[in-house]
Structures are given as C-alpha cells and as structure tokens.
Amino acid sequence: MLNVHEGTLCFLQEVLGSTIAGVPVARPSKNAPSVVHLLAALNVDLKALKMAIYGFLVSAPLGHFLTGTLQKAFAGKTGTGAKIAQILANSLIVSPISSAVFLASMAVINGAKTVDEVIKTVKAGFFSVLRVSWVVSPLTMVVAQKLVPLDLWVPFFNIVQFVLGTFFNVKVKKLRLAAAKKAERERKEKEKQDGSSQE
Structure with a gap:
C-alpha cells in the first residue's frame, strides 16, 4: 500500500x-x-x-527498508545518546544511500542512456542533495522522535520528502525554463545580426 x-x-x-x-x-x-x-x-x-x-x-x-532497518537498530533505546546516534546514522548512512539512488533514478528518467551518464549525474549532484538532506533530515528526525508514532514514520518522511521534492522540482524547472528562454532570445538576436550583416 x-x-x-x-x-x-x-x-x-x-x-x-x-x-x-x-x-x-x-x-x-x-x-x-x-x-x-x-x-x-x-x-x-x-x-x-x-x-x-x-x-x-x-x-x-528503499525508504521502507532503510527506515525499518534504522528503527530496528534503535528499537527500545530512548535515551538522548541513542536519539543522537539515530540522527547520525540517518545522516551518514540513510541519506547518502537515498541521495545516490534518487540522483541515479532521475538521470535515467531524464534520458541517461549509459552507466557513465548515470555516474556523472550522481557525482555532479551528490553533495548538493546531501547538504540539503543533512539540514532537513536531522530536523525531521527530531520531530519524528518527539511527535510521530513509529508506525507513521515512513508516511511522515514521505510527506516531508514530497514537499521538499516539489519545491526543488519547481526551482529546477524554473531555472531550466529561464535558460531555455535566454538561449532562444540569444538565437533570435544572432539571426537578426546575421541577417542585417548580409544586407
């Protein structure tokens, strides 16, 4: 489900x-x-x-497996040290795996045809995505630890991921649209200059 x-x-x-x-x-x-x-x-x-x-x-x-594994590893541990360790494990293990898989998948969805193209996409975006994850992930983990029942962690993280993903998706699409419009303007100006120089 x-x-x-x-x-x-x-x-x-x-x-x-x-x-x-x-x-x-x-x-x-x-x-x-x-x-x-x-x-x-x-x-x-x-x-x-x-x-x-x-x-x-x-x-x-993947999200279900990683979150479930993290929960099992820290099951029954409620002390401050365990909560900090859980946040660190999420940031240093779960986030890098999720980021790499996300970027590889986006490369394929956006038309990457070879393993080399996928690897280049992952390398190019990995630390940018990871930096955002390292800011957002600990905050959402603290909220989950304090307010969200264990059985609702996966849906909670999915909603957070959805909001952030939509935000970044809009940002990237606007940048691409602006770049495409700029390239089109430059192409038209160049054609105009070429046309006037031929006269």
Whole structure:
C-alpha cells in the first residue's frame, strides 16, 4: 500500500512542479488518442508516469527498508545518546544511500542512456542533495522522535520528502525554463545580426 502512496506522491510532485513552474507539456499530435490529449491538458507527460513508477518500484521499497532497518537498530533505546546516534546514522548512512539512488533514478528518467551518464549525474549532484538532506533530515528526525508514532514514520518522511521534492522540482524547472528562454532570445538576436550583416 505504501508503494502506491509513494508512486502517487512522486507522480503529483512532477505534475505540480511542471504546473507551478509554468513548464508546458509537449502537445500531442492531432491524431493522438483523446486520453493523451486529456493527460496533456492536465500537464501529465511521460516523465510524470516514469516518476510514479520510480516512487512505486524504487523510492517506496528503499525508504521502507532503510527506515525499518534504522528503527530496528534503535528499537527500545530512548535515551538522548541513542536519539543522537539515530540522527547520525540517518545522516551518514540513510541519506547518502537515498541521495545516490534518487540522483541515479532521475538521470535515467531524464534520458541517461549509459552507466557513465548515470555516474556523472550522481557525482555532479551528490553533495548538493546531501547538504540539503543533512539540514532537513536531522530536523525531521527530531520531530519524528518527539511527535510521530513509529508506525507513521515512513508516511511522515514521505510527506516531508514530497514537499521538499516539489519545491526543488519547481526551482529546477524554473531555472531550466529561464535558460531555455535566454538561449532562444540569444538565437533570435544572432539571426537578426546575421541577417542585417548580409544586407
């Protein structure tokens, strides 16, 4: 059941990110099935469907396994030292694994075709993602330790991840959109200059 929730959250994260950032979905051809036109009108594209698959097959099982393992390792330990050790274990073991898997998956979803391309993507973004995780993760872990029942930790972390993921998704999409618009302006200016110099 958690897999379905995670898949749905990843799907919504992509659709919301595109919608909020104002990134248009490629319009289907006129002879495409009506369901494809409906999905495009709702800002749903192939990437959103891939994100749902990622959430269902990768993110949910991994998150459930890592959080469950962390809980088992610290089961029954309620002292301050144990709580600090749990935060450190989360930051130094769980976060790096989650960050690497997330980046590798995003590389594939965004079109990486070779293992080398995936590795380059992971290397390029690993410490940026990890730094954010090291700020957010201890805070969410403290909240979970104090306020969230153990059986609700996975959904709690999924919601936090959804909010942050949507925020970063919007930010990245806006940057890409601005870069694409700038490149288009520069291309038009260059064409204009080339045209006037030929006259």
